[in-house]
Amino acid sequence: xxxxxxxxxxxxxxxxxxxxxxxxxxxxxxxxxxxxxxxxxxxxxxxxxxxxxxxxxxxxxxxxxxxxxxxxxxxxxxxxxxxxxxxxxxxxxxxxxxxxxxxxxxxxxxxxxxxxxxxxxxxxxxxxxxxxxxxxxxxxxxxxxxxxxxxxxxxxxxxxxxxxxxxxxxxxxxxxxxxxxxxxxxxxxxxxxxxxxxxxxxxxx
Amino acid sequence: xxxxxxxxxxxxxxxxxxxxxxxxxxxxxxxxxxxxxxxxxxxxxxxxxxxxxxxxxxxxxxxxxxxxxxxxxxxxxxxxxxxxxxxxxxxxxxxxxxxxxxxxxxxxxxxxxxxxxxxxxxxxxxxxxxxxxxxxxxxxxxxxxxxxxxxxxxxxxxxxxxxxxxxxxxxxxxxxxxxxxxxxxxxxxxxxxxxxxxxxxxxxxxxxxxxxxxxxxxxxxxxxxxxxxxxxxxxxxxxxxxxxxxxxxxxxxxxxxxxxxxxxxxxxxxxxxxxxxxxxxxxxxxxxxxxxxxxxxxxxxx
Ligand SMILES: C[S@@+](CC[C@H](N)C(=O)[O-])C[C@H]1O[C@@H](n2cnc3c(N)ncnc32)[C@H](O)[C@@H]1O
Numbered sequence: 001x002x003x004x005x006x007x008x009x010x011x012x013x014x015x016x017x018x019x020x021x022x023x024x025x026x027x028x029x030x031x032x033x034x035x036x037x038x039x040x041x042x043x044x045x046x047x048x049x050x051x052x053x054x055x056x057x058x059x060x061x062x063x064x065x066x067x068x069x070x071x072x073x074x075x076x077x078x079x080x081x082x083x084x085x086x087x088x089x090x091x092x093x094x095x096x097x098x099x100x101x102x103x104x105x106x107x108x109x110x111x112x113x114x115x116x117x118x119x120x121x122x123x124x125x126x127x128x129x130x131x132x133x134x135x136x137x138x139x140x141x142x143x144x145x146x147x148x149x150x151x152x153x154x155x156x157x158x159x160x161x162x163x164x165x166x167x168x169x170x171x172x173x174x175x176x177x178x179x180x181x182x183x184x185x186x187x188x189x190x191x192x193x194x195x196x197x198x199x200x201x202x203x204x205x
Numbered sequence: 206x207x208x209x210x211x212x213x214x215x216x217x218x219x220x221x222x223x224x225x226x227x228x229x230x231x232x233x234x235x236x237x238x239x240x241x242x243x244x245x246x247x248x249x250x251x252x253x254x255x256x257x258x259x260x261x262x263x264x265x266x267x268x269x270x271x272x273x274x275x276x277x278x279x280x281x282x283x284x285x286x287x288x289x290x291x292x293x294x295x296x297x298x299x300x301x302x303x304x305x306x307x308x309x310x311x312x313x314x315x316x317x318x319x320x321x322x323x324x325x326x327x328x329x330x331x332x333x334x335x336x337x338x339x340x341x342x343x344x345x346x347x348x349x350x351x352x353x354x355x356x357x358x359x360x361x362x363x364x365x366x367x368x369x370x371x372x373x374x375x376x377x378x379x380x381x382x383x384x385x386x387x388x389x390x391x392x393x394x395x396x397x398x399x400x401x402x403x404x405x406x407x408x409x410x411x412x413x414x415x416x417x418x419x420x421x422x423x424x425x426x427x428x429x430x431x432x433x434x435x436x437x438x439x440x441x442x443x444x445x446x447x448x449x450x451x452x453x454x455x456x457x458x459x460x461x462x463x464x465x466x467x468x469x470x471x472x473x474x475x476x477x478x479x480x481x482x483x484x485x486x487x488x489x490x491x492x493x494x495x496x497x498x499x500x501x502x503x504x505x506x507x
Binding site: 112 | 239240241245246248249252276278279281282283306327328329330331341345346348349350352353354355356357358359360369370371372
């Protein structure tokens, strides 16, 4: 059930389910394949390339490439050059994908690269996939967990944790094979780290 | 097993073939080099206490002699993908280069798609097509876990594949890992032959011909098309190549495969195939202690 899958009990707008796999399952079980249960649209397969800058923007609410790059830089200290080989695409309202290939815009397809970032909301939120792939470039708002804390986190459970940095979405890492490795996204509020690992990616150790 | 008796005359050492078909298969994982290095994946397996044996012919292909591992950290990070050993052959034969345009015509659940993406360094445009939505959602989820950003997923019948959405240009390479009667998966799935019938074999051969034709048509002159199945039936293998050699401008070419194999057969039940199909490779279960497989490399000539 899509509504049970987001792992974001405090964030109802995300409850349509985060991953495309879950969306696929939704379609297979007779869903209509639309993008978001709050904003039904007839083109759930339509991807629009993000305009480069404000000057090129037609839809005033659509994020721009520049805003996306600035957000990663400001929030996590990820240098924009990390994404030099990727274009960004919006599917539905606010779901941004990162694609290494080339396509006409708009394009109708089942998937275009990787789900990357949730926009059109007060606090933008990276996907677990984006953090696992690009999070090693993050230099701030990164929290390193112990093995036991990491296990709690991937199981989808919240935990109290000391953290004197910003509240909000953090890159969560733990040590694997001798280096800190990004594991996923956590939401830090009120002294606790809330796991944002989607149901399909949760594991019990 | 009786079904396989029909291959007694084309398989050398048929007794060993039969015996191998009855043994279970070891489980094998491929290291996902999009997210890590082979070295670090091996270190993470050591940390987790999971034993592995490298397969010499393919860097980062590791057999796990003990049972299927449970939850483990390298898997959670998308460093590993469970993939049968012979299933790693066609992407290697395809040999995609960085920034190329590649079509994976029968792609779900994406073992070879994600392997192709690793081989291109996750660059270029990799179009992954399947006609089964449920299987496509498994492909999407594998691609996400493995951190692939170069793949565009299309839901369509590969026989009518359209080049339009992705810049309209021809592909540099295409893989047709065709739906088939799956005889070669008997070690993994002992029921694989339960629904076997000659009608089914002939029916699916029609789909295979259509998809392979489309792959040749959508690949540029000088480009490479790889055709593979996990079945032994010449109707689904050499006969499909023979058909495409006649119908489209292409050639079946030799390739290096550092695994024991037999050549393609040129004669089956009174039918003669184009001599060039000998360049295809048949991998039998007793050759390298794997599943059964068929793989051919084609070059587009016009
Ligand atoms: C052998 S499986 C592919 C395995 C895949 N290449 C991998 O490595 O994970 C064959 C696939 O072909 C798909 N298929 C069957 N007929 C098709 C058609 N006409 N067009 C596209 N895909 C088709 C099936 O749904 C199935 O997923």
